[in-house]
Amino acid sequence: MTFTVLSVLAHPDDEAIWCGGTLAKYADAGARTAVVDCTWAEGTVRAGELERSLGILGAQPPRLLGYADARDPDSAPGAPRFVDVPLEESVGRVVGHIRELRPDAVITFDANGSSGHPDHVHAHRVTLAAVEAAAHGQMFRDAGAPWRTQALYLATLPLSVVRAQWEAVLGSPPEPGQSLPGTPDEHVTTRIDIAKWGERKYRAMLAHESEAARGASLSLLLNLPEEARALLLSNEWYVRVGHRGPAEDALTG
Secondary structure (H helix, E strand, O other): OOOOEEEEEOOOOOHHHHHHHHHHHHHHHHOEHHHHEEEEEOOOOOHHHHHHHHHHHHOOOOEEEEEEEEHHHHHOOOOEEEHHHHHHHHHHHHHHHHHHHHHOOOEEEEEOOOOOHHHHHHHHHHHHHHHHHHHHOOOOOHOOOOOOOOOEEEEEEEHHHHHHHHHHHHHOOOOOOOOOOOOOHHOEEEEOOOOHHHHHHHHHHOOOHHHHHOHHHHHHHHHHOHHHHHHOOOOOEEEEEEEOOOOOOOOOO
């Protein structure tokens, strides 16, 4: 059976920023790769950009839950905000995608949402619940046959990288005691070498033109100094949770 990697993320552009190199690397190796985005609706500009990005990365067309971004009601006109939807509803919908695709590995954000955005944090919580629920036949009976994912990976940045990038962007180190996104280096379990796929990751990021134009976090990444950008286009980092299968079936560097 084809090795399958499923990413459950919050917004269009998250796939390029956080796991684009991993998706491209595994797609090139013959794996099936897919992305569920919890926010933004079909027919919006950003949904179209997501489809172009996934095409560059070799992934399946996007799977959109169609909820509204917590900070942009125009992302899904008339739909509730993702963070306001009853947990059972959003978890059940992700369970349906997991049971359909039967992934060997699932990728989502770390507990801080990798950047602190409320949609990212909520996507983390929903995905963890869905991965567990998908394995239990007595839960969400109408969502397909149970499936137990071998491993769950939380996309993150080592704190050492965050501190270095902070200084590269702002010209000075963070204040003493300042709370930063990222994970203590010793807790990061997996580094994926994506150097061969860095250019693809970068092109996928550029596909999100509307985000880059409005000066969001994507714009900051695209305008990093060359050395700092090269580091992020050569590596992606994860915390592996609950590995249940043979080591060779998990994501490897």
